[in-house]
Amino acid sequence: MYKLIIVEDEDKIRKGIVNSITWKEYGFEIIAEAINGVDALEKMKIEKPDVVVTDVRMPVMDGLELASKINDLYENVKIIILSGYSDFDFVRSALKFQVYDYLLKPTDIDVFIDTFKTLKLSLDEEQKKRLNMQRQQKLLQQNFTIMRREFILNMVTAKPELISTIQDRLDFFEINLSGDNYLAVVIRIEGNTAGDINNDGNEGDHTISDYSKIIEGALNDNDCAVFAVKDIQEIIIVFHFYHDDFNMQYILNIIKSILLKLTEVYGCTVSAGVGLNYPFIYQINRSYIQANKAIEKKFFHKERDIFIYEESEDSYINNEKQWIINYPYEINTIISETLSTNTEKVNSLLDMMFDQCIKKEIDSKFIKDYCYVMLFLLAQNLSDIQEVLTTKILLTDIKNGINNKYSIDSLKDYVKNYLINVCMQIKAYKESKNGYNNKIIESIKKHLHDNFHKEISLEELSKLFHFSAPYISFLFKSTTGENYMDFLRRIRMEKAKEYLEKGELKIYEIANNIGYSDYKYFTLQFKKLYGMSPSEYRENRLVHLKP
Numbered sequence: 414m415y416k417l418i419i420v421e422d423e424d425k426i427r428k429g430i431v432n433s434i435t436w437k438e439y440g441f442e443i444i445a446e447a448i449n450g451v452d453a454l455e456k457m458k459i460e461k462p463d464v465v466v467t468d469v470r471m472p473v474m475d476g477l478e479l480a481s482k483i484n485d486l487y488e489n490v491k492i493i494i495l496s497g498y499s500d501f502d503f504v505r506s507a508l509k510f511q512v513y514d515y516l517l518k519p520t521d522i523d524v525f526i527d528t529f530k531t532l533k534l535s536l537d538e539e540q541k542k543r544l545n546m547q548r549q550q551k552l553l554q555q556n557f558t559i560m561r562r563e564f565i566l567n568m569v570t571a572k573p574e575l576i577s578t579i580q581d582r583l584d585f586f587e588i589n590l591s592g593d594n595y596l597a598v599v600i601r602i603e604g605n606t607a608g609d610i611n612n613d614g615n616e617g618d619h620t621i622s623d624y625s626k627i628i629e630g631a632l633n634d635n636d637c638a639v640f641a642v643k644d645i646q647e648i649i650i651v652f653h654f655y656h657d658d659f660n661m662q663y664i665l666n667i668i669k670s671i672l673l674k675l676t677e678v679y680g681c682t683v684s685a686g687v688g689l690n691y692p693f694i695y696q697i698n699r700s701y702i703q704a705n706k707a708i709e710k711k712f713f714h715k716e717r718d719i720f721i722y723e724e725s726e727d728s729y730i731n732n733e734k735q736w737i738i739n740y741p742y743e744i745n746t747i748i749s750e751t752l753s754t755n756t757e758k759v760n761s762l763l764d765m766m767f768d769q770c771i772k773k774e775i776d777s778k779f780i781k782d783y784c785y786v787m788l789f790l791l792a793q794n795l796s797d798i799q800e801v802l803t804t805k806i807l808l809t810d811i812k813n814g815i816n817n818k819y820s821i822d823s824l825k826d827y828v829k830n831y832l833i834n835v836c837m838q839i840k841a842y843k844e845s846k847n848g849y850n851n852k853i854i855e856s857i858k859k860h861l862h863d864n865f866h867k868e869i870s871l872e873e874l875s876k877l878f879h880f881s882a883p884y885i886s887f888l889f890k891s892t893t894g895e896n897y898m899d900f901l902r903r904i905r906m907e908k909a910k911e912y913l914e915k916g917e918l919k920i921y922e923i924a925n926n927i928g929y930s931d932y933k934y935f936t937l938q939f940k941k942l943y944g945m946s947p948s949e950y951r952e953n954r955l956v957h958l959k960p
Contacts, residue, residue: 415536416444416460420453420467420479421495426518430466433522440533450474454482462490463536468518469496480512489539491532495520561586565641568694569597569649569701579694588639592653596690597700598668599708600648602675603682603819620645627678631671638667651697652690659690665719672718682819684711687721712777715820744787751791751832754840759832767825781815784828788815791835838881853878854889861897865904866928871897905929906942913951920947 417436421427431443444460447453449471457465465483469476480492494515513535514528564582583590621642628640628648640650648671652664668685675683686708688700707722714720743766750758770780788811814831818824841853857874871882874897878885889897905927912923921932929935939947 415441415463415533417441417464417466418445418447418453418456418460418462419443420447420450420465420471420476422448422468422471426468430525434526434529439526439529441529450476450479450482453479454486457483457487457490464491464493464513464532466493466495469494491536493528493532557586561588562641564588565639565651566643566649569641569651569697570643571698589636590639590651590653590694592655592658593692594654594656594659594690595692595694595697595700596652596664597688597697597704598650598652598664599686599688599701599704600650600668600671600675601684601686601708601711602646602648602679603684623678624648624675627674628671631667631674635667649701653694668719684708684718684720686710687719689722706776709777710774712780712819712824713771713774713821715822744790747787747832748791751836752839754836756833756836759836760829763825763829763832767821771821777821780821780824781818784824785811785815788828788831791832834879834881837879841880853880854893857885857889857897858893858900861901862904865901865908866926868928869901902938902942906939909935909939909947910950913947914954916951923947 414437419427419430421430427446427448431446436443441464444462445456447456450467451474453465453467454474465479467476467479474482476494476496480494483490483492491513494512495518496515497518513532516525516528564586565588568579568582621644624642624645625640628642628650632638632640637654638650638652640648642648650668654660664687668687672683672685675681686704686706688703688707691697691700703722707720710720711717743762747759747762747766750762769775792811811831814827815824818827857878860874860877861869871886874885875882886896889895889900893900908927909923912918912926918926920936924930924932924935927935929938936946939945939950943950945953
């Protein structure tokens with residue numbers, strides 16, 4: 414609906430225009446009336462019309478002066494002039510004010526309506542073009558922003574070959590990196606994964622946009638840095654400055670404000686690594702690598718949030734090389750003790766291994782890879798009983814379980830718990846082969862008897878009895894001759910028969926009482942076991958009970 418203002422000093426004519434046409438039928442609504450040009454301009458400040466219909470001859474400010482003012486102040490407002498025959502030559506001068514049309518008074522109502530029908534089509538077309546233009550401009554801006562971000566990421570993460578190429582692109586993307594010293598900072602947001610913020614689709618894009626606003630707010634228009642959000646878990650900032658202006662404390666204050674805001678907004682662990690400064694922009698990749706190495710110290714120091722790289726830290730490579738030489742013996746020993754179910758020895762060996770990691774501050778990625786290799790090799794040694802152990806953990810979940818640990822303590826706990834659990838499973842497997850598992854199975858049976866009315870899964874039994882789900886399934890079937898679901902179903906159906914014989918509850922109430930939320934599924938299972946539906950069973954029992 415387009416907005417319309419009628420400007421006419423004669424009350425009778427103005428009201429006639431307002432009331433003689435059903436304006437909404439033609440796509441217009443009258444939002445205001447005015448008695449002269451000054452009155453009209455005041456109301457236009459508030460109402461923002463799309464069309465103004467104005468008489469020519471009016472007191473205070475006539476129609477032509479009003480058209481001139483509108484032309485200067487409101488680019489897209491359409492003007493229709495009303496005039497008498499005597500004003501015809503006078504009105505012709507209004508053409509220079511981009512007047513859409515002029516109508517002679519008195520105006521035939523059909524001519525008036527036809528004029529507004531044509532105007533409606535013209536306004537629709539202009540609106541369509543305007544929206545298309547806005548969409549194109551938005552798309553161009555988005556593409557430019559994406560290209561700018563990708564350039565910064567490529568510049569920082571991969572060493573460019575020619576400084577001249579960088580400078581040309583800096584100019585194109587309007588990036589100011591003036592100075593003779595450059596330093597990279599990596600900000601890492603831990604725990605921002607699928608459970609918190611999605612990394613794909615619109616949600617991930619929205620998060621990246623929110624990150625950008627936080628960084629821009631912290632920099633506060635200070636032209637000392639550029640940044641790029643790599644993904645929802647990493648932000649890269651490049652600080653640039655002249656040597657005499659270098660102030661590390663100033664940089665650290667900016668970083669602290671960013672970390673504080675990110676923590677406040679997202680409620681997750683945020684840390685930063687700071688690389689060394691270099692005299693040329695094409696060396697920024699070195700600083701970026703160093704910033705990443707520095708931030709790895711978070712793995713050993715949970716209480717800190719900012720880590721500054723020092724050149725002496727390169728010595729960790731020698732520690733890793735030495736460990737690689739020794740690891741076959743260490744890993745083989747741990748695996749051997751695990752297979753022997755010597756939990757005390759396994760605990761002792763793992764304590765020694767992780768103590769060395771902490772003492773030498775071995776790179777966290779290397780430690781994680783080391784643990785993964787150890788658990789993978791253990792899985793290979795367990796291939797003969799693979800089906801009765803936790804197959805998912807031994808395959809895909811190992812990698813995820815290790816990679817999702819953000820401190821040395823949490824990784825140590827994960828590996829320890831995993832190996833001790835395997836020890837227990839191996840021990841149970843060996844006992845099951847000798848027929849010694851009746852006690853465990855009797856405990857599981859009792860749990861099923863006591864909780865038949867609840868939702869019971871293998872995963873729940875696994876947590877409760879400290880064995881893997883596949884192993885419990887294997888153990889139950891091998892000991893009782895039926896799987897746990899058949900056993901549970903039999904308990905439930907026997908209880909259902911008791912309820913049916915009492916005759917106090919409706920069928921759907923019985924289903925709910927014995928652990929079936931789906932009444933139809935309960936009926937199907939009952940008929941499958943007893944050859945008749947619950948209602949048929951109840952009727953038969955009632956017949957037998959009659960004297």
